[in-house]
Amino acid sequence: MTSTENTATTGAHDYGELSRQxxxxxxxxxxxxxxxxxxxxxxxxxxxxxxAFVSLGDSWWQLFLAVFFAVVFAQLSFIGHDAGHRQIFRGxxxxxxxxxxxxxxxxxxYSSWMDQHTRHHANPNHEDDDPDIQxxxxxxxPEQAAGKRGFALWSAKYQAYFFFPLLLLEGFSLHVSxxxxxxxxxLRARKLEVVLMVGHLxxxxxxxxxxxxxxxxxxxxxxxxxxxGVYMGCSFAPGHKxxxxxxxxQRLDFxxxxxxxxxxxxxxxxxxxxxxxxxxxxEHHLFPSMPRxxxxxxxxxxxxxxxxKGIEYAQCGWPQTYVHVxxxxxxxxxxxxxxxx
Numbered sequence: 303m304t305s306t307e308n309t310a311t312t313g314a315h316d317y318g319e320l321s322r323q324x325x326x327x328x329x330x331x332x333x334x335x336x337x338x339x340x341x342x343x344x345x346x347x348x349x350x351x352x353x354a355f356v357s358l359g360d361s362w363w364q365l366f367l368a369v370f371f372a373v374v375f376a377q378l379s380f381i382g383h384d385a386g387h388r389q390i391f392r393g394x395x396x397x398x399x400x401x402x403x404x405x406x407x408x409x410x411x412y413s414s415w416m417d418q419h420t421r422h423h424a425n426p427n428h429e430d431d432d433p434d435i436q437x438x439x440x441x442x443x444p445e446q447a448a449g450k451r452g453f454a455l456w457s458a459k460y461q462a463y464f465f466f467p468l469l470l471l472e473g474f475s476l477h478v479s480x481x482x483x484x485x486x487x488x489l490r491a492r493k494l495e496v497v498l499m500v501g502h503l504x505x506x507x508x509x510x511x512x513x514x515x516x517x518x519x520x521x522x523x524x525x526x527x528x529x530x531g532v533y534m535g536c537s538f539a540p541g542h543k544x545x546x547x548x549x550x551x552q553r554l555d556f557x558x559x560x561x562x563x564x565x566x567x568x569x570x571x572x573x574x575x576x577x578x579x580x581x582x583x584x585e586h587h588l589f590p591s592m593p594r595x596x597x598x599x600x601x602x603x604x605x606x607x608x609x610x611k612g613i614e615y616a617q618c619g620w621p622q623t624y625v626h627v628x629x630x631x632x633x634x635x636x637x638x639x640x641x642x643x
Contacts, residue, residue, distance in 0.1 A: 313555020317588075320557065320607050324589060329600050333593040337390045341381060341400070347374050348407065352509065360514050368522045372529035375408045379534065380578030380594075382408070386416050387590045402491065406498030409506065410476055413490040414483035423590055427563035428548040435547070439468055441634055443547050450638075459639045462632035472531030537576075540567055540623035541583035544630035545616065560587040561608060565626070566601070566617040573620060574598060584615065 324330060351374055355367050384390055385401035398412075405412030418433045425431035429443055441447040441458045450458045457464060483489055484496050510519045545563050548554065554562065567573060567581035574581060582597035585604050592600060608615040618626070 313557055316555070316557045316611060320588070320604065323603055323607065324592075324600060327599065327603065329596040329603075330589065330592055331596075332390070332392060333595050334390075336593065336595050337381075337384070344374065344377050344381060348378065355509065356513060360518060362518060364514060364518065364522050365525050368525035369529055371526050372533055375526075375530045376533040376537065377578070378404050378408050379410070380537075380580075382410070382412060382415075383419075383578065384594055386412070386419060387586075389591055389593045398491075402494060402498065405480075405495075406502055409480065409499065409502040411480035411483045411489070411495050411499065413492075413495055414480060414486075416490075423587060425548070426560065426587060427542050427545055429550050434542065440465070440631065442543070442630070443549075444634065444637060447634055447638055455638065459635045461635050462628045465628060465631060466532070469532045469535035470528040472535045473527035473529075474531065476531070476534070477527075536624075537578060537580050539627060540620070541565055541580060544623075544626035544628075557588065557611075558613060560584070561613050561615060564616070565623060566615075567620050567623055568617055569620055581620075584617075 351367060351370055355364065358364055358367065381390075382401050382404035385397040385404065388394065388397045390400055391397050401412045401416070405415070422432050422434045427435060427442075429435070429445065435442045435446075438454065439457065440461050441450060447455075447458050480499060484492065484499060486492070489495060510522055513519075514522055541564055545565055548559070548563060553559075561584055564584045564587050566584050567577065569577075569581055579594040579597050580586065582601055585592065585597045585600045588604060589600065605615050605617075607613075
């Protein structure tokens with residue numbers, strides 16, 4: 303047996319052992335009550351926000367509602383994420399119904415996101431195969447940096463300084479990517495996605511400019527979309543950015559591929575709520591269909607398993623995660639900066 307086959311066999315055995323522990327603990331059972339409550343509260347917040355918006359009228363106080371809607375849009379997006387992983391229901395159709403609905407509420411293409419996110423989960427932080435590290439505005443390896451020219455090369459040198467400002471554009475980027483995806487003829491449920499996207503944009507822009515003056519409306523949109531983008535970026539980025547990159551040609555078994563490229567964030571119930579339980583990124587990557595509230599209970603099982611197997615398990619506090627991210631981005635840009643001297 304070759305070393306590759308040996309590693310694959312060991313990895314399969316390891317994952318089988320861990321899966322049995324998780325199954326025996328009942329952590330893959332659906333949590334219908336939790337999601338019914340979560341979805342209901344989100345929708346009430348969403349509807350209540352728009353009632354308050356209309357009641358408040360043309361006022362600069364609406365900017366506080368823009369902040370509120372940034373939080374609500376993120377919470378709705380987290381539900382869409384859970385639906386995409388079949389965490390809510392066992393069947394695909396019911397989860398997709400929730401996913402498409404929530405994608406429509408926030409103005410995102412659920413099918414397009416699913417395609418990209420599925421590829422990310424299959425090969426997290428893989429130099430060639432993870433779309434989440436194929437970002438035009440950032441570089442994560444020296445090889446990516448070597449391919450940059452012009453303004454992209456200059457920005458790569460100082461990307462650590464631009465990271466948080468760039469997140470202000472993330473919300474707009476998500477919308478633009480979703481609209482572009484609608485032109486793909488092979489997009490799943492394309493007609494439905496078009497209806498949902500047109501409906502969202504029409505309702506959102508009509509509401510904003512029917513109630514607010516043009517200037518107030520533009521500022522409202524900027525505050526809402528920019529803060530939503532920052533919220534989304536700050537929720538998803540810490541899980542993998544600054545963790546080891548799997549180079550071209552290197553293959554790891556499933557457990558090590560998911561654990562070694564992923565980082566957890568320590569924290570209590572408040573952190574769980576704020577990040578949509580994405581702070582348990584290791585457990586989520588090992589068991590993507592595990593309902594969100596069960597990830598906290600799975601964490602000690604997975605961590606103890608990794609300790610027994612000698613697999614490094616990365617975890618730190620929330621602010622420290624961004625230190626790791628910024629240090630990595632700064633280090634990748636260092637050779638480019640030295641080349642100027």
